[in-house]
Amino acid sequence: MKTVLIFDSGVGGLSVYQELQALIPQVQYIYAFDNAAFPYGELEEDVLLQRTQHIVCSLAEQHNVDLVVIACNTASTIVLPTLRESLSIPVVGVVPAIKPAATLSQTKVIGLLATPATIHRSYTHELISSFASDCEVRMIGSTRLVEIAEEKLRGLPVSIDEIAEIIKPWQKDVDCIILGCTHFPLIKDEIRQALDKAIVIVDSGKAIANRVKDLLGDLPLSYKKHLNLTYNSAATNNEAALNSSLEKIQLNAMQPLHLLDF
Template sequence: MPIESMHPIGVFDSGLGGLSVLRALRAELPNERFVYVADSGHAPYGERDDEYLIHRSGTISRWLQHHHQIKALVVACNTATAAAIHVLRAEHPALPIIGIEPALKPAVAKSKTGVIGVMATPSTLKSEKFQRLLASLQDQARFVLQPCPGLALAIEQFDAIKTGAACATFTRAMGTFGIQTGDIDTLVLGCTHYPFAEASLRSGTGHEVHYLEGGAPVARQTRRLLVKANTLLTIEPSNSGRIDFHSTGDSRTLALAAERWLGIADTVHDLEI
C-alpha cells in the first residue's frame, strides 16, 4: 500500500454546511482521516462573485496541500464547486478533486409528478455550470427554482426563528408540494447547509415529498477515485476516522456544530489564510 494512502482527505466549505458532506464521507470511508476547513471568516459564499470564490478556493486548496499533504480534495460547497472547481483541477492536475452539484439528475429519476423544486443560493442558480445542467434536463421535468438568500447564514447562526421563517417563505413561494398531478413531489437541497434545516422545511412541504442532497454521491465518487489512484485506506490505523477541524471564523461555532450535527466533540483550530 503506497504511503499516500495514509494521507488525509481535505474537505472545505464556506462554513458549516459541508459538515453534511463530511457526515456522508465518514459513513462511506470510516478508515480515512479528514481535514475540514470552514471558511466562515469569508462567508457567505452564496452572494459572492466568481472571482472571489476562485481566489478563496485556491487559497484553501493550496494550504491543505502544503500543510496536510492531502491525497484528495472535496469541495463541499455547491457555490464554490460551480465557480471554481475547473480552476482547481487545472491548478492541481494530479490531485483527485470532487465537487458537489444539485442532484437534478437523481431528482428526474425519482419524481413521479415530473415537477421538481430546487432550493439553492443565488450564486449557484446563476452559475454557468448549473445552467448547463438545467438545460440538459429541461425536456425531462419541470423545475421550480428558488434562490434562498440568507438561509445558509441563519442555519450557521443556529437561529431557529430565522431559519423557520426563511424556510416557510421560500417553500410557500415555490407553489404546492405533494404527490398529486402538478405538485412538487421532489425537492433538491442545492446547498450543503440545507439538510440541517430539514425539520423546518418539512413544515412547508409535508412528509410525502422526496428530499435529495449531494453528500452520499460525493462520498461514493471519492471512494471510486481513491480506488483508481490506489490510495484508498484499506486498514484501520490507530488514528482511523480522525478529523482535524479548522475555521477562518469563530472556531466555537464550528465546534458546536460538529458536536450538535455529527456527535463529535473535538478541538477546532483557528486558521488565518
C-alpha cells in the same frame, strides 16, 4: 492513513463530511471553512477563486492531502478547473442533484432550493437542460436558509414557520425537492416539517461520498478511532456551541487558518 480535505465557506460542507465519515471512517479528514468571506454566493468570482485556491492549495501541501472535496455548489461551478490544474490530486466538486430528482419525480414538476448565486449560474441551467428537459424545474434562491443552517449548529432555534414561508410557492405543485446547497441537508428535517405533504427530498451527499471512496482506492479495514481537524478563517459567534456540535461528529475544535493575506 489517507487524508481528505473538505472545503466550504461555512458549515454547510459538514453535511458532506458526515456522509463521507459514515462511509469511509478510516480516513483522516480536514474540514476548512472560509467564514471570513461567508457567504461565497455574494463574492465576485475572481475573489472567490483567489481565496479558494490559496486556502485549498496551502492546506493540501501542509497536510499532504490525498484528495480535495469542494463542498460548496457556488464554488464548485467556478474553481474546479483551476484547482485541478494546480493540484496533482483528485478534486471533487458538488452540483445540484438534478439528474436523480428528474428520475424520481412522478409529476415532472421539481423544486430546486439553492443559493441565489447557484440559481443564476449558467452551469445550473445547463444541468437542467441536460438531465431534466422533460421536467418543469421551479427554483428558489435563499441566503436566509443558509444562515438558518449556520445558526442551528451554533445552538440557535430554527423557525419552521420561517422555512415554510420561504418554500411556500412550492407547496401544491412539486413532488421532489433538490437541496442544491450543502447547508440545506443540515436542516433537512426542518424543511420536511415545513412541507404540507410528502415530498421526496434529494441531495448529492451520498453520491459525493461514493465518488470519493472510488477515487481513494483500497483502504485498510481496521483503523484507530481519531478526531478530525477543523480550520476556520475568522472568529465565530457562539463558538463554544459550534465546537460542541463539531465534537459530536468527531471533529476537533476549530483552529484558526494562518494562511490568508488578502
